Amino acid sequence: MSECMLCQVRRAEHPYLIESIGLNVYSVEELLYFMERNIPLLDGTILNEDLVRWLKDELHMRRLSVNLSMVLQRNFSVRDFVMPVFREVHYPDEKTIRRVDEELKKEEDKPSPVRMKECGDCLFGYGRYLRAIDTYRAAIEEAERNEESGDSLAGILWHNIGCAHARLFQMEELVSCMEKSFRLLKTGEARDAWLFAVLMRDGSDGLAKAALAAGIDGSVTREIEKKARELPRPEQPADPEQFLVDEVRAYHRNTGL
């Protein structure tokens, strides 16, 4: 149970745009709410001079902006930048602030490709599929550069890239990514995901050919087709035209196309 909390900082006339997910924030509490729930997204695209200037000019948080400017001038971690903001405002409560602090400490210890994968997952969750794909690919390159993590992380990343392509109806890329994921992970789940992608792109004949070429038993493909038939039919939208307009708008927003 929580009590009301006085807002001691004004709301901004002009919002701060969190570009990666297209979110405008108008108050420091909204900013902190976003930060608490999206730790993997906190990087240089958000924690920068623009944010510091917004805190100073729009919210009149001069002392905090001076402190953060000094943080930016040195080699800083996300925690170095974010925790002073939480402590300045005391939002939402002390327990949550301590939890965020702990999570940020753990985040610092994670390998860079893992952090990038989590960032990509956040972007995927917000429907920012192209950004998610770029982030996942960068994570793969980082992993290969550092020779860390091994095949399992790369396999998961290719799978996620494939899912992002699926949301964009990019079927060639979907099938290619799922195959790469299967080759790296070598699990039944990864195999089924690839075969499903093939079924969506090429139909039953294409599925059979791909399975034969890969030496996969016919019972597996029959099971894949059975699951596809049993998938629930999507509900018809109440206003199909408006639904189409909304989906097209979201597609353009997410892809920049």
Added chain:
Amino acid sequence: MTKHRLIIGADLAGSRPEICYYDKTTKQLAALPMKIGNYHVTLTELFEKESGDDEAAGTVADLFREVFRTFGIGDIQREIVGMVVTFPDVDAKMLRMIRKAFELLEIPRSKTYVQDYCEDYYFYMTYQKQELWNRGTALFSFEDNRVRYYRFAPGAARNSLLVRVGSADTCALPQDPEKKDHVFAEYVRKCIGDEICSSVFITGDGFDEAWADESKRILCARGRRVFTEDSIFVKGACNAARERFDEKRLTGMKCLSDSIVPYNIGMEMVVGGKLSYYPLITGGSHWYNTVCDCEFLLGSDDELNFLVSGVETGGRHSVVMKLDGMPERPERTTRLHLHMEFTGKNVCTAEVTDLGFGELFPSGGKTWKEELGEIK
């Protein structure tokens, strides 16, 4: 050209407006009828010609400009340190009009104040020697054939001296001198009877010792010292201006008049990370001047719990305002704007607006307005 530093009180009573100024440079105090050159101003006549608040405000602003010119004030913003305007009784309409007039004169709100005759009386007496008021005083204010009684009664509170100032209904006096004397004497008897007072003051036009034999006996009973003094209210307004904008010599004293809000209203809220009592309305100001605006994030309950405590009594009780139909959101993701104002001395209205939480939880624009009831 001499630069003045004036503190001003102005009594805008309709039939005979007056102005009193205190010059910080020369330490001179003077009270004068409001004149433009040799012309006596009668605001009643002026207001009768106006059709709305804006026109009345414009008239008052023009009047003050002319009066200041008569004083030799060239730069209103620089030469006026502070100004208090007074009326016998203030209401919200009058307040709006005067504030508009100040805007037109470009005098900042921080340098102005509006109050009523009760408060003028308080500031007049407290700027006199304490022996003149320490056991209470009485004031009879005459205007033509009407008289009104005001009472100044000091009493102790927890950490301060509380002075209760009030007034009685106006008494109409007959023209005939003998009858006038008798009616006034009865009025005095009703108002102060055999009470002990440090002093009794008589002010205004309409009193003459020649017809007041019986009245004088009643006034002077119990050894009461009686004084006649002109322009008490405008002088009190000027003293109030000195107190608010300059001298501040009345620390530890508080005035409780009929128009003063006699209680505090607040809420338990987290402020700076700590749960504490946050004052929304602080008693001691006029109800028509008492306004609160703040924003806060709603906790886990869809209701607000206001804590009301008496300035004199100190006892506290709750008044709950339910926010029915509040959209479901996580805790502390609903920003609310609270506006509180008084529509009468004991009637407080709270208006709450849902501001949402930016794009994360957009506002539905819902508002709740509730009269918090007769607050006691």
